[in-house]
Amino acid sequence: MLSIVVCVKAVPDLDEADKIRIDPDTKALTRHDIPLVINPLDRNALEAALQIKEKGEAHITIISMGPPSAGNVVKECLALGVDQGILLSDPAFAGADAFATAYTLYKAIDKLDSVDCVFCGRASSDGATEWVGPELATFLRMPVVTMVREFVEAGGNSWKVKADIEDGYRLVQVEMPAVFTVTHTANTPRTLSFSGIIKARKKEITTWILDDLGVAEESVGLKGSPTIVSDLTVVESKRTCQIIEGTLEEKADILINKLISSGVLL
């Protein structure tokens, strides 16, 4: 049976984005009281895995690294049809950059019996580095295809996928096992169902802490992160209003020139 691992990040709900603040000392986002949701692009990755499962036999494991409250996100994945949920939660994991996150995920995946492929969302809605998938593939010594929009042939020793590029797509054949980062054009993620939630009652969430992964504290979290956020600023938007006079054509010309001079139009 095909064994698929999907890496899922619990991110602050963008509907509550106005409540997110930047800690002036640590430059970290303060997310207290903001509900955590499945990272939107990870839902595309999860949906891709679920669609492959529906076409043939597959076992889907999701792995999420986050605080204990991320358990709700894992539970939601189970309700969406995932077979097994693993939460990596330990104070030592906090503050991880993409590298430390990828390393921690790698150590968790390495504990699993056999893995045929790993799916990640293309990027997270908070960090948005797009590095975790490729870095994870490096740790796992697997090939990686990023920006996957379609799984053309999934199954067997090599898969064919279409991956987005700027003006089109690449058709890529990749030897398995492999890592794929999935983009938003791949599918429309399914919504939760009441019966899915009921079925999830019987599915357990496994929590792994630092000791379970057998890694040094210096290798994970903030201590294991080679990159640091040196500064973060909030973009302030100010409204201004100008009345443009003239004929319709004159007004259009003035408007276009103003948009060009202000850098809105190139």
Next chain:
Amino acid sequence: MIDFTFTDEQELFRKAAREFAETQIAPLVPKMEETGRDWDPAIKALCDAEMMAITIPEEYGGLGLGYVERLIALEEIARVSVATAMMMQVGALGTAPIIVFGSEEQKKKYLPGLASGKHFATVAVTEPSGGSDPKGCTTTYKKQGDSYFLNGRKCFITNSHIADVQVVMAVDEENPDSFSTFIVESGMKGFKPTHEEHKVGMRGCNTGEIELKDCEVPAENLLGGEGKGMRVAMTAIGDVGRGGMVGCSLGLQQACLEASIKFANERILYGKPINRLQAIQFKLAEIKIDLDAGRLLGYRAASIQDAGGRSSNEFAVAKYYTAEAAQRAAKMAADIHGGYGCMEEFVVTRYLRDSFVLGPSAGTSDIMKVIISRWVLS
């Protein structure tokens, strides 16, 4: 101690219902509003999303969930479309008598189809002479051989033209004190949906009349025993119908609050957003106070019901409060919008029209007071 929090699973049900409402129902609303019809896609969506299966026991193909979960779902759907929530709630109202009073054969015959969406249900009690005086029922039944023959007219029936399973109350042609309920299928001879209503609000929610003309109903479709019809109908309306209206009202209140906050944050007056004006702040506070109070009343009643108790009185309190509060909320939401609150492109005008229909549905506020006063005086 009383725990006022929802379980993690109930929060997930709310999330599922909200996702369903926003992705599947919201896109249908403009067409429903425009035509006052076009309910078929909403009904199909409700059935596909298992919304009609919530309280049907698992052994009959349902989800086996409780009335708290039903209230959560209704609230979230009404937040997007009160019309759709209304059709859903009355569908369950038509199903509940079969769950509670149906024979094993009746349950096996109807409940799996009602859970899967193959069938859709309603209750037909109200007549042109009124709905709050069920003993004034003039639709008659007469037994001949192995069948009952029904004659009469029912009006203001939600799902009248959609439901193919209708629980109909009638009075014995020869005994005006004997009321019975029957499971009538839309394909039965003598059954005919007739006039479709055009309501001021909840547009796209099917409401109409049905005609029963020597409608032949097999004897095995008698529900709850002959002469027990009043109990069957009133239990359903009291426990399920009023509870459903609470869900519709709470969802509308939430929608009013969200629309009002959005407008108050964006509308600039005197050089600043109107959310800085105390007159606006107080209106927002009043909507929120009503919403929280209504939720406490509604979920209290639903919890009593899930614990196996009768909750019709508690639901009467909640129905009264939330329907009145929804009308206040819609009025305040329109007021906050100022002149825009009179323009149809602003959603609060729909809320105002919808709120009007919440009042009489499942009993007016005055009738709720009658019920509540009987309760306190008993």
